[in-house]
Amino acid sequence: MMEPLYVAGRSPLHRLPAWLKLAALVAAGAGLFVLRDPRWLGLAFALAAILVWSTGVTARAVWRQVRGLLWVLLAVGLFTGWFQGWNDALAVVLRVGAMVGLALAVTLATRTSDLIDVCERVLKPLERIGLVDAGKVALALALALRFVPEIWRNFQEIREAQAARGLGAHPVALIVPLIVLTLKRAQEVAEAIDARSP
Amino acid sequence: MKSNNTVLIALFAALIVVLSLMPPIPLPGIPVPITLQTLGAMLAGAMLGPLRGALACLLYLVLAAIGLPVLPGGRGGLGAFLGPTGGFLIGMVVGAFVTGWLARLLAGRATGTWAKLVGYVVACIVGGIVVVYAFGVPWLASVTKMGLPKAATAGVVFLPGDLVKAVLAAWVASRVERVWPMLGR
Numbered sequence: 001m002m003e004p005l006y007v008a009g010r011s012p013l014h015r016l017p018a019w020l021k022l023a024a025l026v027a028a029g030a031g032l033f034v035l036r037d038p039r040w041l042g043l044a045f046a047l048a049a050i051l052v053w054s055t056g057v058t059a060r061a062v063w064r065q066v067r068g069l070l071w072v073l074l075a076v077g078l079f080t081g082w083f084q085g086w087n088d089a090l091a092v093v094l095r096v097g098a099m100v101g102l103a104l105a106v107t108l109a110t111r112t113s114d115l116i117d118v119c120e121r122v123l124k125p126l127e128r129i130g131l132v133d134a135g136k137v138a139l140a141l142a143l144a145l146r147f148v149p150e151i152w153r154n155f156q157e158i159r160e161a162q163a164a165r166g167l168g169a170h171p172v173a174l175i176v177p178l179i180v181l182t183l184k185r186a187q188e189v190a191e192a193i194d195a196r197s198p
Numbered sequence: 199m200k201s202n203n204t205v206l207i208a209l210f211a212a213l214i215v216v217l218s219l220m221p222p223i224p225l226p227g228i229p230v231p232i233t234l235q236t237l238g239a240m241l242a243g244a245m246l247g248p249l250r251g252a253l254a255c256l257l258y259l260v261l262a263a264i265g266l267p268v269l270p271g272g273r274g275g276l277g278a279f280l281g282p283t284g285g286f287l288i289g290m291v292v293g294a295f296v297t298g299w300l301a302r303l304l305a306g307r308a309t310g311t312w313a314k315l316v317g318y319v320v321a322c323i324v325g326g327i328v329v330v331y332a333f334g335v336p337w338l339a340s341v342t343k344m345g346l347p348k349a350a351t352a353g354v355v356f357l358p359g360d361l362v363k364a365v366l367a368a369w370v371a372s373r374v375e376r377v378w379p380m381l382g383r
């Protein structure tokens with residue numbers, strides 16, 4: 001359930017270094033805010049769509065990512081169209097579509113580990129002045145990834161236990177035991193780590 | 199207890215992931231089914247305190263940003279941040295901080311069970327709703343260029359669900375506090 005969105009491939013976007021892709025994304029985000037003409041925004045949207053397609057992603061995976069956004073975009077488009085004219089509405093929808101598309105393309109074409117590397121490099125100067133501890137950040141990331149499936153399993157078990165006692169599957173009643181279990185597990189893990197560290 | 203805080207932050211981030219991936223709950227009289235993601239942010243603040251709560255939310259957002267499908271509905275990646283609702287994500291971090299700070303201030307000093315619960319409710323409403331909307335609504339307004347008043351009107355749809363979540367988070371926090379006290383730690 002925690003498969004990254006990354007799609008393995010050899011497209012030109014895959015081969016660019018991760019930091020360049022992220023820097024380009026930030027620049028594109030700023031650029032799109034300035035553009036107002038729907039024609040240029042349409043061009044940007046088309047470019048984003050081509051980039052997403054070039055990563056070799058399946059249509060199903062893209063649909064999963066954008067289906068929630070479609071409703072928001074539809075509402076925003078109708079709202080803007082009604083109050084400010086359809087030219088503006090088109091511009092808004094294309095701008096958001098292009099921005100999300102470009103970001104999705106970067107996400108699909110960049111390995112999670114490469115993105116973490118960029119994060120680490122950005123954190124380096126902060127570490128030197130003593131603001132963050134890169135080792136702790138790495139530990140926290142690894143632990144969070146490790147414990148998502150486990151907490152999900154706890155959630156299922158609590159739900160089954162409550163169902164066996166004739167209680168309906170109400171998430172509210174699940175959360176208290178789920179949090180207590182998580183806090184308890186956190187203490188055990190912390191003790192285990194401290195026992196092994198010098 | 200050197201790694202205690204790091205582990206707590208990591209496991210709470212994992213808990214927010216699980217809460218986000220739970221199926222959305224339809225509530226009677228509320229137009230949009232609620233997801234438990236913002237509940238996770240309120241709980242992180244209320245249970246872990248300002249700093250650790252904010253860091254747990256930040257870690258959750260890092261997981262999303264590096265391309266893991268941890269946002270509600272299995273979404274993730276950088277697109278979620280640049281989209282119209284990205285401000286609500288960034289707002290989670292500051293929201294958890296304010297929730298935690300207020301929870302320590304109000305619920306930490308309260309003596310009775312009800313006084314504690316009220317303290318938690320206030321903390322969750324101010325931190326989890328007011329602060330989160332203070333980031334989310336201007337972001338929505340600037341991404342869609344629809345102007346602040348209209349964006350605020352659009353945000354009102356989510357207000358009833360968020361109020362329910364704030365009360366729920368407060369109730370959960372006060373229940374957990376009785377079994378596993380976190381306020382003083």
